[in-house]
Amino acid sequence: MKRVAIIGSGPSGLSQMRAFRSAEEKGAQIPEIVCFEKQSDWGGLWNYNWRTGMDAHGEPVHAGMYRNLWSNGPKECLELADYPFEEHFGKPIASYPTRPVLADYIKGRAEKSGIRKWVRFNTPVRMVTYSEARSKFTVMVHDRMKDVVYSEEFDHVVVATGHFSIPNVPFFEGLDTFRGRLLHSHDLRDVVEFIDQDVLVVGRSFSAEDVASQCYKFGAKSITISYRSNPVGYNWPDNMTEVPLLERVEANGRTCRFKGGFTKDFDAIILCTGYLHDFPFMAEGLRLKTENRFWPMGLYEGVVWESNPKVFYLGMQDQFYTFFLFDAQAWFVRDVIMGRVVLPSGEEMAAHSRKWKVVEEKTYATQDIVQMIWFQADYIKELVAQTDYPLRPDDVEKTKQHGLEWKLNKDENIMGFRDQVFRSVVTGNMGRKLDTPWLTAFDDSVESYVK
Structure with a gap:
């Protein structure tokens, strides 16, 4: 029997385990699955933790969630096809869930699937190597509860750690002299x-937009958004403004100077400057190196490591779609491992990636966010057409209209777009409007949201 190592039990890792469990429920013999998770619970980034920097075991804190975060996209563009929100909550809910609601949802499907037995919690992966002679991977891990380091062999490795945990911190002159509160959004x-x-x-980026909106909602005196190339351009409230890129912090430790000469004093600087793809636990030759792109090169169908097709990376793309994107990838990876999908030659895989890359670059050149959404939808359609995932290409096509409406809603009212509702492509039912508008809703608990 094959053995498959899954690294991480966030949304991507949960999708991968669910894909195998789905095949098992239909009578298929599946490989032995072992998932290594460095946190004490599954859910990945959706786990809120007051800690920053290091966790209780001295491991870098993975999650960067903050209180009162709400989804910045409609749930109808991430709904899991075999587990609709209505099934989990027993009724239709609004289209922009809070973090606790989304965490409860993804964990609900995992619990229902009975896959907890596959997960080894508090067990970070230290190193993954591959033996050509044995055609096996050696996965070295650290059981933090027992403080034991050990290794096991596997036939396949699925990297599902995501890429939103290693902050990207650019250099700005004088930043180290700033006398106020200075942090990356990961530590907010x-x-x-x-x-x-x-x-x-x-x-x-979306994180800058959301953090700025949250600061406004909770009573910051003023919010200034500094952009590198172009302003976001929404109709912001009176105490919010956009300015060109920060050039330096002046010697007094409070005054910031921006391109064009504008200056202002600040009490706090929040760097919403993105994240790095970093996989130090993967040996050289197995390690993905990429910027945040819709089509990372070297991954056939966005998931298969072309240099060694026994390695898979989930969720490595810049993302408009999330949960069911991960599902679509996971079902495809499952079928490759189980021999249901036969991979083409290395040359054909590389040619396929180059073809998608050309389309991606043309899409980026448009600077049209709707075109970018539709690009990713077309990618998902290609994946699900090759598997038995319940969400079919026509269903994915329907979500393109959601993406367009989402963009129009934001253009119309950036502080009110979360009050809109959408129709589920899984159940066909409309979401239920919230009793309290987002701007005045301060309780993000599951109980308050779904009451």
């Missing part, structure tokens, strides 16, 4: 610390 835990403060948010 509660925006209430910025009440009545002048806050600088560096970045124009």
